Amino acid sequence: MSAKSTAHSVVEASSGGKWLAGGLVVVYALVTMIPLVWIFLTGFKSPPDSISYPPKVFFEPSMEGYVNLFTTRTRQTSEYIESLGPPETWYDEIVRKRNMVIAGPSKFADRYLNSIVIGFGSTFLAVFLGTLAAYGFSRFKVPLKDDLLFFILSTRMMPPIAVAIPIYLMYRTLGLSDTALGMILLYTAVNISLAVWLLKGFIDEIPREYEEAAVVDGYSRLQAFWKVVLPQARTGIAATAIFCLIFAWNEYAFVLLLTSGEAQTAPPYIPLIIGEGGLDWPAVAAGTTLFLLPIVFFTVVLRNQLLRGITFGAVRK
């Protein structure tokens, strides 16, 4: 808008209004960012700095939190440590300052890998099955269609944890307790209602004429679905996948209940990292920071798809 402009458009905000709105958004973003920034900073504090009062905003950065996150350590006498000779690596050096030696890797990497396998596995399954189901509901005459859709939605009408005990017993009988497969199936089941309903909306918006044209041109229905429907449902699929991934990635209650070792994901593991004299806050913060990264990464990668997902339907008709 030019500075000279004095006309007031009904649809376009005045420049003052724009600044105000922009300012509010920035302030809100900063407020919501504070805990995240604090977690990020705590990950680079030494344990004493992390619990000092008043809290330290400026501190000497240390990698101790990250080292503690990935290792298990044992306390040794200073004589024993001196007998080992000079430290070989930078992380040995950090640990030895606290009169400890590294005993081995911690379980964090395993838990993180579980999170990735279960989170992405269940997201893929939920989106894959959800897309096919949504296409079916959108295009075919399904007997009792409305009732089936309501039934699928009704699985969301209670908190999932309400069925924790039956699922616990069921999983114990089926041998699915503490397995990655069990967790993938569980998260898929929870996410599939969201996926079907979201994707049905997106697929309903794609005119049938596209598929019909392809079918007349000599393609089978499945080929038409693959070549014509899927590319146009891309934005919806991306948005759905993000929502499913966020749920599966953050889920805490079920994984706490149903897994004990093998298939445990990162959420129940991170808050229980014990250090000297209680929780090892820098290690917890470091674990949380690493845990947040994949979601941040995927949201940033898919942000255009998500934005287009919101403006879906604004195409020329």
Added chain:
Amino acid sequence: MPEVALTGVTKRFDKTLAVSDLSLTIADGEFVVLLGPTGAGKTTTLRLVAGLERPEEGRIEIDGRDVTKTTPAERDVCFVFQQYSLYPHYTVFDNLAFPLRAPGRKRPAAEIQARVEEIARLLRIESKLKNRATQLSGGEMQRVAIGRALVRRPSIYLMDEPLSSLDAKLREDLRIELKRIQRDLGATILYVTHDQLEAMTLADRIGVLAEGRLVQVGAPREVYERPNDIDVARRLGSPQINLVPSGTLGVEERPAAATTVGVRPEDVLLHREDGVAAEVLAVEHLGVETLVLLSVEDLTLRALLGGHAPVAIGEATRIAVRPGAALFFDERGRRITGPETGSPKTGSPKTGSPKTGSKSEAAYGT
């Protein structure tokens, strides 16, 4: 040999009868236009031929082969939709090449390239081949849509109001172009429209549909001059035909059963000394023609005159119907063929059916 033959085809959607006992044959190289109001079953007929719908009864043959139960892919037809016809995630080239890349019809890449370029030249869109389908104007989009049908050489092209979403100028251009292309290629086309002008100009034969029934099939001139019933008469011709109660306008020679007389606007003659008294209500100069609105015997009448017709609003004149041009319809709306057969038997022409000259009947003509 007929290219496409429909025999007694019936299609229902739940309880509504979309197409009812429809029989139609389309010869090789023929351009047949289905004309009718919304909901007459035009599009359903096309979709039945394409195989996008299955009929409950009847038979559909293409090239002498019964295709009633086959899938669209097996039928060797093309379909141009009213809209949404381009794939937005493809370029214009890929859109045009799409039918040639279909499994089972797959052509070598070089042939596809040549074919697409040929069609693009024919439709004058060769400079747009690299564009995304969404970066085209409405007219270009529709030309690509038609082009996507033309890249193939199917038994029959099915077109569902392909020009209806375009503005008037573009519609006219594309109409002429389509007819030219059809003649050049010798293509067989079944075309659906509700625009009588498109039907008249494009068709070798017109099929008029009403409520799922094929009311009349014939050459445009034939359907225009000898419509089977009032509905067909009203559907063709612009401005619309004048429909007046029998016994008015001084039409003396008429069959006994006639209750309604149809007079095309161009058959209303002004300034006749022996005619019926009339008053000019309005005059619209359309360029080559002049449309005159007349008030005659409590009726409103449209008359189409030459470009420089000397008429003024409010002028009193006398009108007559061109001899032999009037169409007669019985009480059920069907046309009575040959006015000369009925008229001698009637006693007095004046007593034919004078009561029908009520106000509600007069509203027919407006």
